[in-house]
Amino acid sequence: MRGEPTNTLPDGVRAMWLCEDAIGMLVLLGIALGIGAAVDALMPWLPLVVAAAGLAHVVLVPRERYRRYRWDLHEEELELLEGVLSVTRTIVPITRIQHVSVERTGWTSVFDLVRLSVHTAAGETKIPGLEPTRAADVRDRILARLRTPDDL
Amino acid sequence: MTSEPPRQLHVAAIVVDAVRSMLQLVGGAVVIAIVQGGTPGLAAVMAVGGIGASGFVSWITWRRKTYWLDDVALHYRSGVFTPDEKVVPRARVQGVDTVTGPIQRLFGVVELRVQVPGASSSDEIVLAAVTRDEATRLRRELGQPEPAAPDARIRLGRRGLLLTALTSPQISVVVSAVAGVYALFDNAIDVEEGGEGLLSRLDSPGSVALAIAVLLGAAYVLSFLAAIVVFAGFEVERDAQVLRIRRGLLERRAQSIPLERVDGIVIVEGLARGPFGLAALRLETAAHGGEKAVTRTLLPLVRRAEAEAVIARLVPGLAIEPGELARPPRRALRRFVVPWGLGGAALGVAPVVLWTSAAWPALPALALLGAVMGLRDYRGAGVRLAGNVVVVREVRIARRTLLARRHRLQEHALLRTHLQARASLSDLRVTVGSGGKGRARHLETATAEAAFAALRR
Numbered sequence: 001m002r003g004e005p006t007n008t009l010p011d012g013v014r015a016m017w018l019c020e021d022a023i024g025m026l027v028l029l030g031i032a033l034g035i036g037a038a039v040d041a042l043m044p045w046l047p048l049v050v051a052a053a054g055l056a057h058v059v060l061v062p063r064e065r066y067r068r069y070r071w072d073l074h075e076e077e078l079e080l081l082e083g084v085l086s087v088t089r090t091i092v093p094i095t096r097i098q099h100v101s102v103e104r105t106g107w108t109s110v111f112d113l114v115r116l117s118v119h120t121a122a123g124e125t126k127i128p129g130l131e132p133t134r135a136a137d138v139r140d141r142i143l144a145r146l147r148t149p150d151d152l
Numbered sequence: 153m154t155s156e157p158p159r160q161l162h163v164a165a166i167v168v169d170a171v172r173s174m175l176q177l178v179g180g181a182v183v184i185a186i187v188q189g190g191t192p193g194l195a196a197v198m199a200v201g202g203i204g205a206s207g208f209v210s211w212i213t214w215r216r217k218t219y220w221l222d223d224v225a226l227h228y229r230s231g232v233f234t235p236d237e238k239v240v241p242r243a244r245v246q247g248v249d250t251v252t253g254p255i256q257r258l259f260g261v262v263e264l265r266v267q268v269p270g271a272s273s274s275d276e277i278v279l280a281a282v283t284r285d286e287a288t289r290l291r292r293e294l295g296q297p298e299p300a301a302p303d304a305r306i307r308l309g310r311r312g313l314l315l316t317a318l319t320s321p322q323i324s325v326v327v328s329a330v331a332g333v334y335a336l337f338d339n340a341i342d343v344e345e346g347g348e349g350l351l352s353r354l355d356s357p358g359s360v361a362l363a364i365a366v367l368l369g370a371a372y373v374l375s376f377l378a379a380i381v382v383f384a385g386f387e388v389e390r391d392a393q394v395l396r397i398r399r400g401l402l403e404r405r406a407q408s409i410p411l412e413r414v415d416g417i418v419i420v421e422g423l424a425r426g427p428f429g430l431a432a433l434r435l436e437t438a439a440h441g442g443e444k445a446v447t448r449t450l451l452p453l454v455r456r457a458e459a460e461a462v463i464a465r466l467v468p469g470l471a472i473e474p475g476e477l478a479r480p481p482r483r484a485l486r487r488f489v490v491p492w493g494l495g496g497a498a499l500g501v502a503p504v505v506l507w508t509s510a511a512w513p514a515l516p517a518l519a520l521l522g523a524v525m526g527l528r529d530y531r532g533a534g535v536r537l538a539g540n541v542v543v544v545r546e547v548r549i550a551r552r553t554l555l556a557r558r559h560r561l562q563e564h565a566l567l568r569t570h571l572q573a574r575a576s577l578s579d580l581r582v583t584v585g586s587g588g589k590g591r592a593r594h595l596e597t598a599t600a601e602a603a604f605a606a607l608r609r
Contacts, residue, residue, distance in 0.1 A: 088565050096561075096563070121438040122562035
C-alpha cells in the first residue's frame with residue numbers, strides 16, 4: 001500500500017482550532033453555569049465537571065488533531081488523512097472534481113489562512129486551512145489537471 | 153449566437169398549477185373550518201374563494217413563464233415580481249423525463265423535466281405543460297437519442313405488481329402519516345365534544361394493542377394502494393445507449409437515463425422482502441441525488457437470486473462474475489451484535505420509563521431483536537472488487553448491496569476508530585455520484601487496505 005500523505009497544515013490552523021474549541025467550551029460552560037443557577041442544589045458539580053472536561057479537551061484535542069492531519073495532491077487524486085480517535089483516509093479522484101473554491105472568512109483571515117474546498121457530484125471535501133499562496137497553487141494544479149467536465 | 157424567441161407553456165399549465173395550489177388551499181380551509189367549529193357554509197365559501205384566488209394567481213404566473221433554447225443552453229424564466237432565470241447548458245443535461253398526470257392527459261400535453269447533475273431536485277427545469285410535438289423537439293435538441301429497438305425489456309406483470317405492493321417498503325412513511333391524521337382527528341373530536349381525546353381512553357394494554365394494530369393495518373392498506381398507483385404498468389427497457397423506465401397509474405412517468413451516467417445500482421432487500429428472497433433495484437446517478445427512492449427505482453421487484461443477472465441485462469457495465477465477498481472476521485462479530493443489542497435495549501427502556509413497569513418484557517425482547525439484527529449485519533457485511541465493479545454490502549434496516557462502477561466513484565475512504573485499530577479492523581466506504589454511500593464495516597485491516605489501494609488509479 002502506498003505511503004500515507006505527507007503535507008502538514010500550517011501552524012495557524014492549530015491556533016485556529018485551539019481558539020474555536022476554547023470558544024465552544026466557554027459557551028458550554030456558560031450553559032452549565034446557567035443550569036446550575038436555575039436548578040440550584042440539583043447538580044452543583046455540573047459546571048466544575050464541564051470546566052475540567054473542557055480544559056482537558058482544549059489542551060489535548062486541537063493539538064493532536066493538528067499533529068495527525070496530513071494531505072497530499074497526487075497526479076490523479078487528492079488524499080486526506082484526518083482524525084484522532086477515529087481516523088479517516090479519503091481519496092477524491094481529480095477527474096470527479098467539479099469545481100474548487102478558496103474560502104476566506106473574517107475568522108480565517110485572523111490566522112492568515114484560507115479554506116480550500118473541492119466539490120464533487122456527491123458533496124464537498126475541505127482542507128481546513130492553508131496559506132493563501134499555497135491554496136492558490138493547489139487550486140491551479142487541480143484546475144490544470146481537470147479535463148473537460150462533460151463526463152460526471 | 154442564435155437564440156429562438158421565448159416560448160410560453162401550454163395553457164394547461166394554468167390548470168395544473170391552479171389545481172395543485174387549490175388542493176393545498178382547500179384542504180387547509182376545510183381543516184380550519186372544522187377545527188374552528190365553523191359551518192359547512194363557511195367552509196364552502198372559503199373553498200370557492202380558494203379556487204378563485206389560485207386560478208388567478210396561476211394565470212398571472214403562467215403569463216410570466218417562458219423558456220427558450222440557444223446554441224449552448226436551455227433557458228427558463230419564471231416569477232412575477234423578481235423573475236428568476238435558470239440556464240442549463242445542453243452538455244449538462246442528464247436526461248429528459250416526462251410526466252403525464254390526469255390533467256395533462258385531458259389536454260393532450262406532457263410535463264417535461266430536464267434533469268441536471270446535482271444533489272438537489274430544485275435545480276432541474278420543470279415545464280408543466282408542453283405539447284407532445286414540442287416535447288419531441290426539445291428532447292431532440294437537448295441531445296436525447298430517439299428510442300431504438302430495445303435490447304432488453306422487463307415488465308412488472310400483474311402478479312409482480314401485487315407482490316410489490318404487498319411487500320411495499322414505504323410502510324414507515326405511511327405509519328407517520330396515519331399517526332398525523334389520527335392526531336388531527338383526535339384533536340377535532342376533543343374540541344367538538346368537549347370531552348376527552350381518544351388517546352386518553354386507551355387505558356388498558358388491550359386497547360393500546362388494538363389501537364396500534366388498527367393503525368398498522370390502515371398504514372399497510374394505504375401503503376399497498378400507494379405502491380399500486382406508483383408502480384402500475386412498470387416497465388424498463390434498454391437500447392444501446394439509454395435506459396427507459398415507464399410507470400404509474402394516474403400519473404404516467406417516462407424516465408430516460410443514459411447508460412454511461414449510471415454510477416451504480418443498489419440491491420435493496422427490505423425486511424418484508426428479504427425473507428421471501430425478493431429485492432428491489434435502485435439506480436445511483438448524479439442526476440437523481442436527493443430525490444425520493446421511488447424516482448430512483450430501476451425495478452421494484454426482483455428475485456434476489458436473479459438480481460445480478462437482471463442487472464447485467466439492463467446495465468451491462470455493471471455485469472459481474474459470480475463470486476464471494478470478503479467478509480469481516482469472526483472476531484468482529486461482537487462489534488456488530490453489541491451496538492445493535494444496546495440500541496434495542498435502549499428502545500425497550502422507553503416504554504418502561506415513560507409508561508408502565510408492566511412493559512418490562514419489551515426490554516429483553518427488543519435487546520434480543522437488536523442482537524439478531526446485529527447478527528444479520530455481521531453475516532451481510534462485505535466488499536468485493538470484480539473487474540470494473542466494486543461491490544459493498546451492509547445492513548441498515550434493509551440489506552443493501554451496492555454495485556458501483558469503480559471509475560465513477562466520487563470518493564473512497566478507509567476509516568478506523570481507536571478500538572478498531574487495536575483489533576486491526578477497518579471500514580471501507582465508497583461514495584457515488586448521488587451522494588449515496590456504501591460502507592463495509594469491520595473488515596480485516598489488510599483486506600480493507602488492499603481494496604482501498606486497488607480503488608486508486
